[in-house]
Amino acid sequence: MTSLSNPDTSNSATPIILDGRQGGPSGDGGSDSAHERLFAGLNPQQREAAEYRGAALLIVAGAGSGKTSVLTRRIAGLLQSREAWPSQILAITFTNKAAAEMRERVQALVGDTAQGMWISTFHSACVRILRREAETIGKTQSFTIYDSGDTRALLKRIIKGLDADTLGFTVAGAAARISKLKNELTDIETYARSANLSDPQEVMFLEIFRQYTRQLRSANAFDFDDLIAETVFLFRAFPKVAALYQRRFRHILVDEYQDTNHAQYSLIRELTMPIAPAIADELEAQGHHVDRMRDPLGVIPGASLTVVGDSDQSIYAFRGADIRNIVEFERDFPGAKVVLLEQNYRSTQNILSAANSVIANNFDRKDKKLWTAVGDGDKIIGFTGYSGHDEAQFVADEIEKLHAAGMAYSEIAVFYRTNAQTRALEEIFIRSALPYRIMGGTKFYERAEIKDAMAYLTAVANPDDALALRRILNTPKRGIGPATETQLGSYADDNGVSFRQAMRDAGSLGLGPKVTAAILQLAGLLDTATEMVDPANPAGASPVADVLTYLLDESGYLDALRNSRDPQDEARAENVDELVAVTREFARNNPDGGLIDFLTEVSLVAAADEIDDSSGTVSLMTLHTAKGLEYDAVFLTGIEEDLLPHRMSANEPGGPAEERRLFYVGITRAKKRLFLSLAMTRAQFGETAVAMPSRYLQEIPADLIDWKQSPGTANGRGGSQSRALNARRPGLGSGSGSSGSGSSGSGSRWNDSPGSGGYGAGGGRAPDRPKAEWPNRVTGQVRDNGDLELVAGDRIRHSDFGDGRVTAVTGEGAKRVAHVQFEKVGAKKLLIKIAPIEKL
DNA sequence: TCCACCGCGATTTTT
DNA sequence: TCGCGGTGGA
Numbered sequence: 001m002t003s004l005s006n007p008d009t010s011n012s013a014t015p016i017i018l019d020g021r022q023g024g025p026s027g028d029g030g031s032d033s034a035h036e037r038l039f040a041g042l043n044p045q046q047r048e049a050a051e052y053r054g055a056a057l058l059i060v061a062g063a064g065s066g067k068t069s070v071l072t073r074r075i076a077g078l079l080q081s082r083e084a085w086p087s088q089i090l091a092i093t094f095t096n097k098a099a100a101e102m103r104e105r106v107q108a109l110v111g112d113t114a115q116g117m118w119i120s121t122f123h124s125a126c127v128r129i130l131r132r133e134a135e136t137i138g139k140t141q142s143f144t145i146y147d148s149g150d151t152r153a154l155l156k157r158i159i160k161g162l163d164a165d166t167l168g169f170t171v172a173g174a175a176a177r178i179s180k181l182k183n184e185l186t187d188i189e190t191y192a193r194s195a196n197l198s199d200p201q202e203v204m205f206l207e208i209f210r211q212y213t214r215q216l217r218s219a220n221a222f223d224f225d226d227l228i229a230e231t232v233f234l235f236r237a238f239p240k241v242a243a244l245y246q247r248r249f250r251h252i253l254v255d256e257y258q259d260t261n262h263a264q265y266s267l268i269r270e271l272t273m274p275i276a277p278a279i280a281d282e283l284e285a286q287g288h289h290v291d292r293m294r295d296p297l298g299v300i301p302g303a304s305l306t307v308v309g310d311s312d313q314s315i316y317a318f319r320g321a322d323i324r325n326i327v328e329f330e331r332d333f334p335g336a337k338v339v340l341l342e343q344n345y346r347s348t349q350n351i352l353s354a355a356n357s358v359i360a361n362n363f364d365r366k367d368k369k370l371w372t373a374v375g376d377g378d379k380i381i382g383f384t385g386y387s388g389h390d391e392a393q394f395v396a397d398e399i400e401k402l403h404a405a406g407m408a409y410s411e412i413a414v415f416y417r418t419n420a421q422t423r424a425l426e427e428i429f430i431r432s433a434l435p436y437r438i439m440g441g442t443k444f445y446e447r448a449e450i451k452d453a454m455a456y457l458t459a460v461a462n463p464d465d466a467l468a469l470r471r472i473l474n475t476p477k478r479g480i481g482p483a484t485e486t487q488l489g490s491y492a493d494d495n496g497v498s499f500r501q502a503m504r505d506a507g508s509l510g511l512g513p514k515v516t517a518a519i520l521q522l523a524g525l526l527d528t529a530t531e532m533v534d535p536a537n538p539a540g541a542s543p544v545a546d547v548l549t550y551l552l553d554e555s556g557y558l559d560a561l562r563n564s565r566d567p568q569d570e571a572r573a574e575n576v577d578e579l580v581a582v583t584r585e586f587a588r589n590n591p592d593g594g595l596i597d598f599l600t601e602v603s604l605v606a607a608a609d610e611i612d613d614s615s616g617t618v619s620l621m622t623l624h625t626a627k628g629l630e631y632d633a634v635f636l637t638g639i640e641e642d643l644l645p646h647r648m649s650a651n652e653p654g655g656p657a658e659e660r661r662l663f664y665v666g667i668t669r670a671k672k673r674l675f676l677s678l679a680m681t682r683a684q685f686g687e688t689a690v691a692m693p694s695r696y697l698q699e700i701p702a703d704l705i706d707w708k709q710s711p712g713t714a715n716g717r718g719g720s721q722s723r724a725l726n727a728r729r730p731g732l733g734s735g736s737g738s739s740g741s742g743s744s745g746s747g748s749r750w751n752d753s754p755g756s757g758g759y760g761a762g763g764g765r766a767p768d769r770p771k772a773e774w775p776n777r778v779t780g781q782v783r784d785n786g787d788l789e790l791v792a793g794d795r796i797r798h799s800d801f802g803d804g805r806v807t808a809v810t811g812e813g814a815k816r817v818a819h820v821q822f823e824k825v826g827a828k829k830l831l832i833k834i835a836p837i838e839k840l
Numbered sequence: 841t842c843c844a845c846c847g848c849g850a851t852t853t854t855t
Numbered sequence: 856t857c858g859c860g861g862t863g864g865a
Contacts, residue, residue, distance in 0.1 A: 094855075123855060148854080224855065259855095318853065418852055423856090440854085474841095481841050604855080624853045646852050662853080685850075686856035 038076055038109065042069065049339040050074045053083075055301075056333035058257075058326070059308040062370045063355070063668035064346025064630065067308045071253055072102060074306065075117070076109035078251055086116035088250040090271070090303075096121060096605065098255065098628055118249070122264050123224070123604050126231040130222070131596075133241055137234055142596050144221040144462045145603040149446060151175055151223050154467055158211045167204050174208050181209075182225035183261045183320035185232060188213050218498075220464040228263040235270040242270055243279045243300075247290055250303050256628070257309035257329075261320035268305065269332075275300035305333065312359050312368065315624060315662050317654060344370040344668075346630055348377025351674050354700045355667040361699050362657045370668075380700070382707040383677045387688070388421070388638075391679040392428035393800075394708075395635050398675060399434060399618060400829065402633055409435055411632035413619045415666050417644045420684070421637060422620060429618070433817040433831040439621035445602055449561070449572040453579050454602065456551040457544070459500070460529045461595045466492070466499035476560035478518040484511060488519070500526070525554050533595045544598045545583040552576065623666045634670035636663075639678045641692040663696050676700075678711065788832055788839065790818050799836040801825045 061067035235242035277298030385391030506519040649655030804822035
């Protein structure tokens with residue numbers, strides 16, 4: 001590694017040398033050297049940002065400019081100098097992982113003094129506030145948080161009930177519209193006032209929105225967007241409640257400010273408002289000592305606000321993020337100080353140059369140029385595959401090379417625009433025995449069996465949650481069908497009782513004896529479990545794991561999975577066991593945590609939170625998930641038109657610019673090596689379609705990229721070249737010797753044409769490849785070679801790579817790996833169990 | 841009420 | 856390609 005002048009890049013593992021405790025609790029005088037040590041190694045801009053004191057500070061932090069360092073030192077400085085108690089600090093990050101990291105780093109700087117800070121995501125912070133203040137707004141402390149799946153389930157029932165689909169309403173459409181309104185803090189009454197009631201479509205939407213709101217309320221539940229919006233409403237409706245938090249948080253710091261939406265922005269505004277004298281008087285009267293904080297007029301000044309962001313990395317406009325929040329910060333907070341961080345401590349100059357020239361094409365931005373003292377580094381590597389699989393093979397091969405050269409798998413990441421692209425990558429990675437992990441794909445907590453188990457817990461924690469009850473009513477099968485469910489629902493509505501109470505009253509509904517018994521049994525089970533978690537229980541509240549085990553056993557859910565004929569149910573049962581293990585783990589980490597705390601934590605996990613730096617695997621994720629992360633080597637795949645920029649973004653205002661930022665974010669994640677790849681054909685909807693190189697590729701200066709196989713060559717309009725390449729059958733150009741075309745890529749770029757007929761030839765290859773070669777999903781049936789025995793010296797034939805000789809066999813059982821020297825494509829590693837190989 | 845079968849539509853990104 | 860919803864028979 002080239003030596004950096006700044007020892008502290010934003011994610012480095014370098015231990016932090018400072019020990020904040022050494023200064024002792026008092027001495028302001030002696031703290032000078034501690035202070036100096038705290039800020040040692042920061043560049044002048046970073047230092048200015050960390051030390052500035054004033055009402056409002058905007059840190060415009062380019063990618064990799066060490067903003068986490070600045071933030072943590074800023075917090076540490078406030079604590080060390082005794083300007084703030086830990087409890088007066090609120091730091092908001094985008095993911096739980098970022099929050100945990102920040103806490104850790106502050107702790108490393110100042111030690112246990114850091115206890116008591118709120119460092120969390122917007123959502124977690126709001127949940128904390130809402131649980132505390134639930135009664136004020138007509139909820140109970142045990143409210144449920146509905147994730148997008150729950151929201152969809154609820155809307156589905158509502159839309160069906162209203163026959164709204166005939167008017168063209170879809171679940172996704174309604175959900176998006178409601179979400180958007182909530183992000184703009186438009187509640188149902190406000191919306192109703194402005195709605196055009198002569199439009200039947202709009203009337204119907206209003207009804208959907210109304211029912212949705214009503215059902216959430218009666219279920220004692222908030223959806224994701226409510227968490228923010230309701231907190232803002234709470235503060236606005238109850239200034240005294242707001243004042244409690246305004247008084248408490250004196251220093252508020254917000255990371256990734258460019259991705260805040262209007263609701264989040266408003267929340268920050270509320271929290272940083274000064275407290276009027278009258279309310280301050282009341283606080284004082286209630287015993288909150290605030291008089292020392294008041295100014296001569298009796299006002300408690302607003303908290304100081306620090307926001308960090310980079311408008312070039314704003315990639316969540318589709319979700320309501322408003323780039324104006326950061327662009328207009330100085331107008332919103334007059335007198336705000338602005339500090340620019342442009343020195344990059346992460347990437348090589350080549351990578352930064354590529355990033356700079358790409359983002360320069362976005363016209364409405366403040367010019368900002370990242371630079372580094374590290375040096376040029378390696379060139380960016382480009383590759384054009386014939387298909388998504390070909391591209392994936394290139395990625396796998398290059399990863400193996402990097403690994404062989406000493407790079408840890410965990411320092412390598414593969415990014416893509418859409419989750420669908422994981423299929424090809426996964427297939428190739430499995431066959432190549434490459435350890436990988438997909439971040440945020442089908443998330444563990446989104447699996448049906450996990451949601452089922454969680455619904456049992458939710459039903460116990462929040463007896464009003466009808467949605468959870470409906471979910472488990474006939475899971476496992478108890479003979480309680482939709483008709484019965486509807487009857488229970490209307491009984492509850494008619495008698496003004498909860499769904500849960502309706503279940504207890506099943507005896508008086510005139511249902512069949514079998515069904516009645518089943519319902520009563522479930523109701524009894526839940527009631528017993530509710531007693532188990534009741535803190536008033538003389539035996540004390542049972543651990544979550546025990547309750548869960550009890551529910552799963554007594555309901556027969558686990559038995560149903562274990563005795564099922566469906567082979568996938570075995571894996572599902574294992575997942576459920578895994579969930580039980582998670583609850584144990586939770587109890588270990590949170591000795592005071594109860595059922596509600598567990599449910600909250602699970603509801604708020606994000607894709608990026610799963611990343612475990614020590615896992616020793618390559619990380620695969622979408623470009624969105626990649627934000628805020630960094631890796632030694634980064635592969636950006638699928639750099640094609642209609643994928644990046646994505647086809648769906650074309651019609652949206654600002655769409656292409658946001659896609660460009662997404663590309664920019666991807667590029668700037670790379671520390672040392674960057675690989676850009678694309679394919680000439682890509683499978684979608686099961687059919688292969690022709691793909692064109694992304695327009696963004698041309699925005700990177702040609703001399704920065706070394707094309708192992710350029711779109712120009714692979715895609716040549718003359719056709720001769722591409723045909724020649726295609727003719728080179730078995731090798732498939734996968735990484736092998738065919739490189740050296742760097743020059744051809746630089747001189748004549750392919751930008752001259754879409755070349756319509758150009759490479760239909762690529763499709764010509766498809767038929768001679770038998771379908772069965774590509775196993776389906778990893779989860780489904782995969783090719784299985786059983787106990788094929790291979791030893792060094794054996795000759796084998798691979799359906800893609802041709803013939804080769806086994807040089808070694810490593811691993812055990814199903815994970816045995818053959819190291820093979822192929823005649824045409826060189827050395828490869830193959831997972832014996834599933835590789836398309838035969839022994840010769 | 842449950843299960844097997846068939847046909848169609850979908851796909852952007854996520855706290 | 857796959858997963859979902861709708862249909863029809865047991």
